[in-house]
Every structure is written in C-alpha cells, then in structure tokens.
Amino acid sequence: MAANSRLTIAVHALAWLELARRRGRGVLTSDEVAASVNTNPVVIRRSLGRLADAGLLTVRRGTGAGWSLARGAEEITLLEVYDAVDPEPVFALHATEPNLECPVGFGIRPALGHVYGAVELGLRRELARTTVADVLAETLRVKQQ
Amino acid sequence: MAANSRLTIAVHALAWLELARRRGRGVLTSDEVAASVNTNPVVIRRSLGRLADAGLLTVRRGTGAGWSLARGAEEITLLEVYDAVDPEPVFALHATEPNLECPVGFGIRPALGHVYGAVELGLRRELARTTVADVLAETLRVKQQ
DNA sequence: TGCCATTGCAACAGGATCTGTTACAGCCAT
C-alpha cells in the first residue's frame, strides 16, 4: 500500500507556522499555508482541524482569522502530530478471519499482534524524539547549503 | 490509509509450513496453505512467489508440487519476510511538490526524509528481532490456553 | 508419449482510501 502523506502535510504546516511566528506573523490563513504546501486550502483545513482538536493549534474564525501554534514548536513532538492526524496501524492483520480449525489460524493473530505492537511502540518512541522545532532547524539548514 | 496484510499472510504461511514440516509434511500446495489462511490460492501464490524469489522458500512445479521452507524457521526473521513482500515506506512525503519559493517548502523534504529514515530503521531493527519460529511458538502457546 | 496436478501470471471487478475540488453554511471583527 502506498502510505498517506498526512503526517508530512501537518508537520510542514506547523513548521511554516513557527517560521512565520518568528518573522512576526503569529496567525496564517488556510490559503497562506496551502501556498507553501502547494495544495488546496480545504486539505489544509482538514489537517489543521485535527491538530486544533488535539490542542496543538488554536483557530480563530471570522474576519482576520487563521491558525496559530498553541505551544512553542520545541514543545510539539512528531508523536503528538502523528496521533492527531494518523491513527492507523502500520501493519494489518488478515482481511478475512483465518481458519480457526488450524492451530496456526487459531493462534496467529494474537501472536502477530504482539509483534506489531512492539514495532508500533518503537515507531512511537522514535517520533517522540523529534520536535517541530527540530524539523524546522533541519529544514533551514538544508536551505543554506 | 489502511495498511495491507501482506506481511501477515506471508508469516502465517511460513509458520504453517514449519508446523507441517514438524508433522512430517515438508511440502504443501497453495490450496493447502490457502485453507489455513482462508483466502484464494492465487493470493497465496502471489505472496509465496515473492518469498521464493527472496530465497526463503523453494517451489516445485508439476504433479506433487508445492512449497517448502528453504531454511529452518528459526533462521528466517520477519525483516527478511518484510523486505520480500512489502517494500513500501511507512510515511509518504508530499503528493505534489511543495512550493520551493518558501524556505519551508524548499527544505522540508530532506528534513522529513531524515526523520522517516530513522523511524524505518527502528522498525527494521524490531522486525529483525523476531523469527518465524518465534511467531509459531507464540501462536501455539496461545492455542494451549 | 500423454495425462494430470500444480504453479505462474495476466486481467478484471468491487471496495476502500487518498487527494483535490466545489459548494455552501456558520462564525465573527469591523
């Protein structure tokens, strides 16, 4: 399966919001974020809406509205972003229930669930080690090269 | 996106082949494997064909043909199975190229690629720690409860 | 040599998901 790009879009938007904040613009509209990500504003609203639900962003409606970071970028880990936008498991179990008459069919799902749980835990631990500020720093470092 | 179940199908088939081998049947047909996984034999051939390409299985054609393990189950890690059947990245970058005029749009892809690479590395390390024999042992342990 | 069980593979269908888009309702600073 081709993976989705939701985490990428969300982190991109957060990094852009942080850079704009440092430049004195604490609030950006969906159109402004979409211009950097190069996609439709509705895609941005879909993504940032989940981040706002999770408390990572605050959103203001009406004239002069837009999105702003609810916390410092160095306090937002990619794990929080992941949980906010992409609560899908990495590996799926069987599409249809296996044959429970077979000892393997009977016991394999909890056994694999165990392994997949450990994998997912490692993935979460890795995502928790990086913040939006880290990503922005690395992003700007690339720019200078 | 919903993840695919290719790794699950492949590990299930390998565990079943190992159990059959211990019971004195070193070769199973696609139909026999499909009966345990509860799917179509063609799905099994698609999956096991990749495992044979990777050298994990040997396949015999013609009358009395079928699949057999090319190595002991304790020598086959889930990482090898993963590499054989599911060479997809976990996270995708942008579907369309971001705006390169924006400093974030310009530098974010290598920055995120860095993070995603580390995540993928952790995932591989975790998968390498478990063998098909481990999964079978856990599977049979569940059976006894 | 001919038969037959079995794999290899192409092709297709149904369902799901992802991304992008349009349209419109709801909100709110001025």
Place this chain on the structure above:
DNA sequence: ATGGCTGTAACAGATCCTGTTGCAATGGCA
C-alpha cells in the same frame, strides 16, 4: 450588516488491495 475566513459535506479521479477467473507452462508418472 458586510466581508473574510473556517467547517464540512459531497463528489471525482487515481491508486491500491483483495479476491476471482482463465489459461499457459511445468514436470512427475504411467
């Protein structure tokens, strides 16, 4: 009240996953 903006439903095109059918190719065996 107006205008600018978000929230969200609905839809389309593309892609992928799973399951299925059909048929060619292989090779053991009589």
